[in-house]
Amino acid sequence: MEVKLAGQTDLAGFRSEARQLLAHQVPPDEVQWQLEPPVGPFLDPQSPQASRPPDGARAATAIVPASFTRLCEFVVLHRDPARFALLYRLLWRLVHEPGLRNDPLDADMLQAQHMAHAVRRDIHKMKANLRMHALRDASGRDLQVGCYEPAHHVVEAVAPWFGKRIPAARWAIFTPERSVRCVDGALLYGPGVPSAQLPGPDGSNADWLACYARVFAPHDRPAEHA
Numbered sequence: 001m002e003v004k005l006a007g008q009t010d011l012a013g014f015r016s017e018a019r020q021l022l023a024h025q026v027p028p029d030e031v032q033w034q035l036e037p038p039v040g041p042f043l044d045p046q047s048p049q050a051s052r053p054p055d056g057a058r059a060a061t062a063i064v065p066a067s068f069t070r071l072c073e074f075v076v077l078h079r080d081p082a083r084f085a086l087l088y089r090l091l092w093r094l095v096h097e098p099g100l101r102n103d104p105l106d107a108d109m110l111q112a113q114h115m116a117h118a119v120r121r122d123i124h125k126m127k128a129n130l131r132m133h134a135l136r137d138a139s140g141r142d143l144q145v146g147c148y149e150p151a152h153h154v155v156e157a158v159a160p161w162f163g164k165r166i167p168a169a170r171w172a173i174f175t176p177e178r179s180v181r182c183v184d185g186a187l188l189y190g191p192g193v194p195s196a197q198l199p200g201p202d203g204s205n206a207d208w209l210a211c212y213a214r215v216f217a218p219h220d221r222p223a224e225h226a
Contacts, residue, residue: 001026004034005084008153008177011076018088028092033084064094065101074116077153086112122152127161132171135205137212144171145208147198155180159187172212174198179215190215 003021005013014033021031068090075083090108093100100106132146144166155173159180162173172181177192193215199207 001030002032002034004036006036008035009076009156010035011072014072014076014084014087018091021088022092022095028085028089031085031088033088035081035084064091068094068101071112071116074119075112077119077157078115079152080115083115086115119152119154122150123154123158126150126154126158130162130173131201132166132168133203133205133208134168135208137209141170142168143212144168145174145199145212146171147174147193147200147203147211149176149195149198153177156189159189163187172216174211174215181212181216188216 001021003017005017072087075087080086086108090100090112093108100109103109126148130146130148132144134142134144137143155175155178159173159182162171163182163185166182168182169184170182173179174193176195176198179190179192181188181190193211197211199211203211
C-alpha cells in the first residue's frame with residue numbers, strides 16, 4: 001500500500017495517515033511511504049495553516065507516550081529515506097506490544113533515538129556555525145545573508161530561532177535543499193541553491209545579491225519594499 005506525504009518533513013501528514021492505517025489494521029510491512037514535493041506557496045511552518053495537524057492526527061498520538069511524539073518531531077527531520085517506515089513500525093509496535101515502552105534496548109527504538117540525536121546535533125551546529133554577512137541591495141536597503149549545508153532537513157526547524165536572534169529586519173539563509181528569508185518578522189521559504197552556487201564565506205557582495213535575486217526576487221511583493 002502506497003502512502004504519500006506532502007514533503008520531506010510532513011509530520012502532520014504522517015500522523016494523520018498513520019492513524020488511518022492503524023484504524024484499518026494495516027501492518028508496517030505492507031506500507032510504502034512516498035514523499036511528494038511541496039505544492040503551492042511556501043508557508044511559514046510555524047503558522048497554524050502549515051503546522052496544525054487534523055483532529056484525527058492528534059487523537060492518534062493519544063495512544064502512545066508523549067516521549068514518542070516528541071521523538072517523531074526530530075526523526076522526521078533525518079535524511080534517512082526509511083525514517084517514516086521506522087516510525088510507523090514503532091507506532092504499530094507500541095500499540096500491539098505495550099511492553100516496548102519499557103525496553104531501553106529495543107533495536108528499532110535505539111535507531112530512532114540515534115537519528116533524533118543526529119538531528120539535534122545538526123540543529124546545534126547550524127546555530128553555532130552559520131555566519132551572516134551584512135550588505136545593501138540595489139535599492140540601498142539593509143540585508144543580511146548567509147549560507148549553510150546542513151546534514152538533515154532542519155531548515156524549517158531552525159529558522160524561527162534565527163528569526164528571534166538576527167536583529168536585521170531583512171535577512172536570508174540559503175541551503176542546497178531549501179532557502180528561507182525573513183521580512184519584518186515573517187518567514188518565507190524558497191527553493192534551495194546547489195552547493196556549487198552557494199557564495200560561501202569568501203563570496204562578494206555581488207555574489208550574495210545575485211543569489212538572493214535568483215531565489216527570492218521573483219517572489220518579492222511591493223509591500224515588502226515600503
